[in-house]
Amino acid sequence: MARAKNRGYQQTFTPTYTIRRWRLGEYIRLSKEDLKKGKDDSNSVKNQRDLLGDFYQRHMDEFESAVEYVDDGHTGTDANRENFQRLLADVMSGKINCVIVKDLSRFARNYSDAGSLIDNLFVQMGVRFISLAENVDSYLNPDSVSNIIVPITNVMNDNYCYQTSKKIRQVFDYKRRNGQYIGSFAPYGYIKDPANKHQLLVDAEAAETVKRVYSMLLQGSSKRAIALYLNEHGIPSPTAYRRKKGLPVSSAVADDPMWGARMIHEILTNPIYTGDLVQGRRRVKSYKVHQIEAVPEEEWVRVPDTHEAIIPRETFEKVQALLVRDTRTSPKGREVHLFSGFLKCADCGKSITRSVSGKNVYYACSTYKNRSRTACTMHSIKHNRLEAAVLFAIQYQVNTAVSYSELIAR
Template sequence: MSARPIIPCAIYTRKSSDEGLHQGFNALDAQHEACAAFIASQKQEGWKPVAARYDDGGLSGGTLNRPALQRLLADIDAGKVRMVVVYKIDRLTRSLADFARLVERFDRSGCSFVSVTQAFNTATSMGRLTLNVLLSFAQFEREVTAERIRDKIAASKKKGLWMGGMPPLGYDPHPDPRARTLVINPAEADDVRSLFDLYRHHGCLRQVEIAAQTAGIRSKVRRFANGRRSGGTTLSRGQIHKILTNPVYVGHIRHKDQIHPGLHEAIITKDLWDAVQTLLQEASRRPRGRPRKNGDQADVASTLFLGKLHDETGDRLTPTHARKGERRISYYVSRRLLRDGPCEHGTGWRLPAAQVDAMLVRMITDHLERAAARHRIVQSSDVAAIGTSAAKMMAIIDRVRADPSATAALVERAVIVPGSLTVDLDRAALAADLDTTPDALEPGLLTLTTSFHRKRRGIETRIVAGDWHPEPDPVLTKALAHAHRWLDALHAGQTLSHIARTQHCTQAFIRTRLRLAFLSPAIQQAIMDGTQPATLTLEKIVRTGLPLDWSEQARTFDFKA
């Protein structure tokens, strides 16, 4: 009769906590001894223990990231182990999903699994079924234990206890480990008070960061049991913000989104805390922007109504920009388009900021001028008061026309919807400029609504709002001037190819734009005066065949008879 093949058996042991592991004979040794005895009882089947030990002490069964287990898996893959022996199933893992992965890996390498106190193995289908049932209960026990721990932490924090972890700057753990609270570190507490005072003074995290670096304020130094040291570095803006918003400094304990009174002493007074939180909230509502270079100063004037424009969904129109060569062009764009992109939202606004600002300034000044002319400024029957308010209103209008940026202070909110634009003026600001009380202002003075449309002008968008004001199109006027200059050159005997070379363009480019010189005198005058229809663009003239009859030209380009 042939001898039975040798089956190399590995014993795996695990203990969740490190309690008692320093003893001469601990729980891991007890598990190993029981497993070794079981292997000895199977000697006639060819079972033989391997020399290596696979012991994980103080490690949870909720993860497979355990040193001894990883060594065991490597030896199984290498063919050194064909049987894994454990004292109980939950010593190997408490997760049903992890167990399924382990069994699959065992099968690939021709390895089986045996539990000493639960007499079955994974070589049979019934054994696997029983293991899955037992592991389901093991996983349930693990989840219940985790819930109990979370509930215990929540209840302890509700009582104001410090539940461990890295203490924040300004505090140290209590010397008595049974006293679950914090004690003040005097030197670090002074640094914390300085940070709060600096923010109350500057109201800007960047300036606080610079001041903290100058003052030598550093992060908390932490020393670990293995001798490793961390911290002691300069504070970043993120770290400073975390300190300024941590309720522990005012004597509270935070648990998720709840704040509870703590047992430790506060470093910051309640008044200082409230003042800093108010400043932080105001700063979070401030429109974000970056410092501009000297060459970008023109953009400051092209985003006058920063944070005050909204669309029909309530979304704020945020300033952004694009560059065309050396030129920087600013836009007001619906915030959702910047956040999610055009693929997420089919609608949204992208408006030229310079046009919007100029339109709003003109619209508001015209509205105020009409109100002054009609004496619809204040609710009063006093002729002298009415005349005084009209004079002051004209002074406001003159100031705004001289400095358009002053208009922004008069606007509380502007809402753009398809077809109309509504502006709500700031009642308090307008009353202050008129030296009157907000309640004395005429209600109709504070809100104005006008039509609002976008029209394409070549690759640009032209804004048409309210009463139309003549405005020459610089693209059209420049093209018209070039057309006449090139026509004069042709009359002087120059060839089209020569003109194209001197202008650094193609002959086709010149040929398509020469036709502007053959527009009717009335159309050319309208282009120079800016009274042409909003739909008339250079692109339309280039793409549209130019009729020789002047009346037909007027009809083609939407001029009224």
């Protein structure tokens, strides 16, 4: 049978495309350094929001949703930014699969962080990344992410932060060594001179409280007892006092209206009350690692007699000697006991603890009592016997000294 010809008809096939719609995360960041630039508002939150919003309006058909993430006043070298971490959490959960920024420096100024996220995590998660200033779009132009401009820009952003950090450290070090106070807030007991913010003036009202703290410790009160006394007498804590006087308060300090043993310890150990500036006791580890670390005492910057003293040096030194002793009190105690911090076990060298049994007070080895009965022996002695023995030893030493003096005089 002859095959019939299909004349005048030709079947056509039209390909169909599924337009992918993205869940957009708009990230905005403004650092403190950007705020200090003054007139240059190119990186302002408003300007970034306008640029990202304009892009979204012009490409609205590509997106099914948009969420904004803003970190205002945060450096790009620190990845522990609240909303930056929230953005990454939403990426990991799948809530966001497209991230857009004004430029690469807004996303991160840490070269390793930026490279790790853009080149690795986002690729593995199938996340589209857009940076408007550098014309980077990992979906429409995958090669743009691998373009040499991206790592170079990240390195330049990283180096900018390093140079800025280095200059700031140099300026701070210069001011410290020249006896200029560079703290953001004056220590309790002082205020900043209105005419010179690097000079400290005595705050008479708070200074009286500082003097009372030192006096009470020298009279035998524990730090806990001093704190209880101040709270019971209605004396506001340093933070509460600053708020009461309308003075600036650090956001990093807990808003605690009550005194505590830690506050008392900070006052008792701060040499600034002797009239000396001792700065550089803490520092940030690096421009990338924003953790605070203690600086060895030999590296502190000390400049004597830069401002009026509240506490005499002799008094300060006496207090430091007392604090070296282990003069902790019991939870209900307010006074330091006679032998607190002095008694040590002759065998193991550990502290001797004080205990009360009925009307009797006795001392025993802390190792034997609290750790192990086999590590040491009890070495128990009653308070009255110990007191009599110490008194006898002191009297013997005094008599011996007097006898030697008389012998030499002859």
